[in-house]
Amino acid sequence: MTSISLKVLLCLAVAGFPILQITTAGDPDILVDYIAPDKVDGDFFTFTGFRTLTHPPPPTFTVTKASMKEFPVLLGQSVSYAALQFPAGSINPPHTHPRSSELLLLVEGTLQVGFVDTTNKLFTSTLKTGDMFLFPKGLVHFQHNAANNFPALALSAFGSANPGTVSIPSTLFNSSIDDNVLALAFRTDVATIRTLKKGFSSK
Numbered sequence: 001m002t003s004i005s006l007k008v009l010l011c012l013a014v015a016g017f018p019i020l021q022i023t024t025a026g027d028p029d030i031l032v033d034y035i036a037p038d039k040v041d042g043d044f045f046t047f048t049g050f051r052t053l054t055h056p057p058p059p060t061f062t063v064t065k066a067s068m069k070e071f072p073v074l075l076g077q078s079v080s081y082a083a084l085q086f087p088a089g090s091i092n093p094p095h096t097h098p099r100s101s102e103l104l105l106l107v108e109g110t111l112q113v114g115f116v117d118t119t120n121k122l123f124t125s126t127l128k129t130g131d132m133f134l135f136p137k138g139l140v141h142f143q144h145n146a147a148n149n150f151p152a153l154a155l156s157a158f159g160s161a162n163p164g165t166v167s168i169p170s171t172l173f174n175s176s177i178d179d180n181v182l183a184l185a186f187r188t189d190v191a192t193i194r195t196l197k198k199g200f201s202s203k
């Protein structure tokens, strides 16, 4: 290979890099304005599933999603929402979203949040009403309403119509991964693993 063609190749590679980043930042682009059945009206573009958020908060931590499953117009638009309702003392257990970062806006209450990056460094913050926090794409994160008496309400925006959720506790202890594999992974014994698994089956 001549040095000219090497240079050309390098230029192409460098020029292509930002394009690659842009195309992988959200869902694949669609070649139409929106994806919809024939003869839709404004209702197709309207989501009403968050009206219930104004009702008394639920007794346990509750996620209400507005992703493409619940709101089909989002397919191809690279955006979605989730509403997170935290009764006093409740948590959203450690989890990841494989296809999107998450921008959380705390609408009511206070909230302790955190994520762990790929070097195992923990980043935490205590949010007050009106604050936002960014959970980078794919990283393990959690939220905790540590207040004794007050609920918290957060709205999370995603850069995907289908961010997906992998819950760490249930992925590990409520799937069918072999007890021995888990015992070795957690440097413990099978009995301890079975105790952890019991917490999921009884519910």
Ligand SMILES: *[C@@H]1O[C@H](CO)[C@@H](O)[C@H](O)[C@H]1NC(C)=O
Pocket: 170, 174, 199, 200, 201, 203
């Ligand atoms: C455990 O998995 C079963 C089967 O997928 C599911 O029905 C159940 O809700 C899960 N339990 C918890 C506590 O997530």
